[in-house]
Amino acid sequence: MRSLEDEKLAACCNGFLATIKSLWKDHYSDSKHRIDNYELIDIVVPKQINNKDCGFHMIMHAQYWDGRSVSHFNENDMSNIRKILTYKWLKYEENDAA
Structure with missing residues (x-):
């Protein structure tokens, strides 16, 4: 029902993304896959x-x-x-x- 234009939803999603990136660094520091540049996007769905x-x-x-x-x-x-x-x-x- 909401999109990333909703400030509370965007803040929550950005918090999740920051946590995922932090955990990735902690647990997959040897990985050749970098996720530092990943960003949130709104996916058009019903x-x-x-x-x-x-x-x-x-x-x-x-x-x-x-x-x-x-x-x-x-x-x-x-x-x-x-x-x-x-x-x-x-x-x-x-x-x-x-």
């Missing part, structure tokens, strides 16, 4: 329009992320996505308590 779908957005992005591009779904799809995922979870074969 944004939720309510306060209840954040978990479903996160699941969709995590499930379909290929390391380079993000999933593209329409906010109007969220009702069906909630139904499909809930059905899959309820019908999952290892959920049988018998």
Whole structure:
């Protein structure tokens, strides 16, 4: 629902990034991969329009992320996505308590 234009979110993200860079230096100082110049960017993804779908957005992005591009779904799809995922979870074969 927010972007890096939100000061509190930007401060939180910058704190995470600084911590990751510090830990990288501490634990991977011998690595040939440098992350000192990494910076935060806003990735254009579908944004939720309510306060209840954040978990479903996160699941969709995590499930379909290929390391380079993000999933593209329409906010109007969220009702069906909630139904499909809930059905899959309820019908999952290892959920049988018998």
